[in-house]
Amino acid sequence: MMKSKLELRNIKHSFESKNKKVEVFSNLSLQVGAGEFVSIVGPSGSGKTTLFQIIGGLIRPASGEIWLEGEEISGKKGLISYMPQQPALFPWRSIESNVVLAQEITGTSRSQALEEAREWLGRVGLSGYEKEYPHVLSGGMQQRVSFLRALLSPRELMCLDEPFGSLDSLTRQEMQAWLLSIWEKNKRSVLFVTHSIEEALYLSDRIYVLSDKPTTVLKELTIPFPRPRLESVMLELAFQQLRQEIYGIMRKEHTVEKVIRK
Template identity: 70%
Template sequence: MNKLELQGIQHTFAGKKQRVTVLSDISLHVKEGEFVTIIGPSGSGKSTLFHIIGGLVTPTAGDVWLDGAKVTGIKGLISYMPQQPALFPWRTIEANVALAQEVAGVPRQDAVAKAREWLPKVGLAGYEQELPHVLSGGMQQRVSFLRALLSPQEVMCLDEPFGSLDALTRQDMQAWLLNIWEKNRRSILFVTHSIEEALFLSDRIYVISNKPAEILEELVVPFARPRQEEVNLEPAFHKLRKHIQSLLRQEVQS
């Protein structure tokens, strides 16, 4: 059974002069323990799609299903990691990590204990009582991911979480995320603009068009797990990269 499924999602915003259709007909799914990525041009409605999945926006048409139940418009059922870390500057690192659990009703003492247990596992031992401003961008993203990972919701939606990082830090974070995910196997729906990132991380990739967005192609990533960084040297990696690049280039030029 699919963990998450979108069926015929369409969405139109009412503009000042006209109605703008952002999502045309989006149907996709994420299986239990699967890492699925959406890649498409800027402004193609990927973030809107995440808002619909999270219940913040009700689609004009179509439905969201979670564990076989229709959950369209219902909030609080997924774990979400935004493009920026979105840490509270007045809360300590452990308190930021514990926040999602607290919101879900976990007693604060238990949530903080869980955060303290996990922070060393993600390379942040000794930072429990620090405030976010002392951390680098990559370290802040680790805190943000850990907060999402420890929330009770099984499905994680990651909205281009490494887009603001420099190239080297981004590569390190990709390898780190993959290592953590392969040990826990949460169901992930990931958004990125990077073809290489999508191929390195994913089990499947949905390539979407310019708005009004529709799915151009669904690709199965053939590389074995646990995945090694050297996978980007394989001929199949370059072939898939060129294919996705061709799809996206056609959209940009259209």
């Protein structure tokens, strides 16, 4: 087993609102190895975003441990590069200064960071928008800005919460291929949430399939396709079989299906 970058041990957490208690995690454990690309797929409401907020120190779990490079980090912020599900751009900052935010906080020179940001904005089809403010961008454009902010953050572990969810399918494919090529070059550790089984299979070394609440790991799959990975992998029989396997597991877990079977 490769050395773990991130390790979640026995995470337990509930939310309480208006005398209703929602148990999200009763006992969840997972790991991301150094330089590993790991995806999480699971039903809506299973706690994927909550999990990222726990890793990012925004929520303290009721119990359990979060280890990052051998250090327990529960409740500690600023240690990971985090792309939230909603772009969360600062409306009073221009696009380019939104992109350089994480670098600024960790003390990279602003002019150097801005230069880099402009270059990357061009690569994701946003040149000309550097000095604009977030409200003039579409949801998908904002998502790309938020993605760049995470990508350029100097933290080694990237947690991406449905980064390509609001993109049209061609742009999405482009962004996937592009993320893959960047990742294959510098192998950061990635934890990636997606609703697309195909996307998870195409990008990942490993996939965790989560259950419905209270959430546990239903299945952990190692994805065997070689790197560098080509888009054509999606046409292979082994790819289709893995996709069917994951669909099967998720369908059984799906609330609507459970209700029908009752």
